[in-house]
Amino acid sequence: MNVSERFREGDKRALARALTWVEAGLPEGRELLKRLRGQGTAKIVGLTGSPGAGKSTLADRLIEGIRARGETVAVLAVDPSSPFTGGAILGDRIRMMRHHKDDGVFIRSMASRGALGGLAGATVAALNLLEAFGFDWILIETVGVGQSEVDIARVADTTVLVLTPAAGDAVQAFKAGVMEIADVITINKFDLPGGERLVQELKATLEFAPPRPAGWQVPVTTAIAAKGEGTQALLEAIEAHHCHMVAHGLLEAHRLERARFEVVSVIQEWGRRSVQDDALVRQVAEGHLTPEEAAERLLREALQAAH
């Protein structure tokens, strides 16, 4: 049997192989995706929040909670590529590995390779594969640095913002515009001082926030993920949001947004690749070509090369 057939039969090694294909941008991956697209009905949950908020520990607890219900879950852990090393930050994620032997759990780390940062198109392709494989839940976790957080909200059905009572955490989320994209807010490390006050502040703030689609009220839950407390409440909040989306026909719009994101990612990637042409860039730097003229020329070449 080939990878595609084994994939359909639920072979996780075939899934791993297919993920490698899409991560490397190989045609085999595109071919497989084309045939699988639109299958699956996973609840796609984005976990966002500053580094140190405990997203990985929370993901680990969510896996427990989801498995306790007898449902399956995949985790996509996305690391921003360092511009120099391209290295992935593993850190706390090692904890999640204890689930690796559980057949209902699949965990994959990916380096974000977005042309200009943020989530890469390959990440969304990976998401599509995981969904087609038939998982009940997919958690996407990033090291929260700005653009990735906004991107997650575009591709996930439900975006969970993880905050802690630590000073400045909420302020940074506000400044980065992340507060506005959260569907559910959870305050982790709730045993630290200042937790109750943060809950009150958030609730007061949310009263004056722009209204959400179909009147969704952003819930604020609390958790101490390290002790396993608060997972149940968070899972229920996520499911409530999912039900809200289904009830108001909002899921479809999210799927469209995800496809849009993929198309834009492809264009970005082509742009990034083609702009390696130093002679052309030099003409722009010296004022002989406008950036628009150079872009046009590059795209024409890229389109010709595609055939």
Add this chain to the structure above:
Amino acid sequence: MNVSERFREGDKRALARALTWVEAGLPEGRELLKRLRGQGTAKIVGLTGSPGAGKSTLADRLIEGIRARGETVAVLAVDPSSPFTGGAILGDRIRMMRHHKDDGVFIRSMASRGALGGLAGATVAALNLLEAFGFDWILIETVGVGQSEVDIARVADTTVLVLTPAAGDAVQAFKAGVMEIADVITINKFDLPGGERLVQELKATLEFAPPRPAGWQVPVTTAIAAKGEGTQALLEAIEAHHCHMVAHGLLEAHRLERARFEVVSVIQEWGRRSVQDDALVRQVAEGHLTPEEAAERLLREALQAAH
């Protein structure tokens, strides 16, 4: 006299008008830029660091220091657009406004409108205008959220990373890969506890960092910007880096990188605009088209529309 002529004669109102043109993406702005490009020899300094690190206060002090030398300076303050409100965060920047009556100072706030976050092409166009206008120095400041920081390093000659002794500040910079793009590190709010330790930690870390172009050693300076302390040392560190770049022929590479950034931004923007086509995106979501096929079709249409 038209705007272009008044611009050449050093009329700041003409500069303000031209900046509005490029910010709005008007053809008048492109036309003007085409004729002005490559002029000017400003030292372009990017200020990056987490919100609350005191970048605006530091910029305010740098203005003082630069003016005390009899040199001119423009400040470009870039705000990440909130995905919902598109709003700009002014905050501490109001302090800088005290320089507004000084003819050797020009301050402009811009909302970042990057297709997928980060610095927009319009920002680089604005930078080119400010340079052509003849400022000796240009400071670019962003609200530090990930991608903008990496982008700044691409377009600025010297990137200053502003940290504070506050817990987690340096760790976050590391995780976001920002430490690797800093040419100069300054620890602001040095009167807070932990400053000396942070200096030692940074120096130890920098010893094991990947080598910089032509053997540049990243200096760590300290400052208490609110009291005006440390500005001189920071200015000297920036100038030392500038001299290093000139001496080793590295400035030219930076100008090329800036032009490259502009071209990629144009391609991104075209991609973002064209992908509003919902019928096409729906075909991708439903698996009738691959993202690559959709991207190709959109680009062909965009190129045709350009004529």
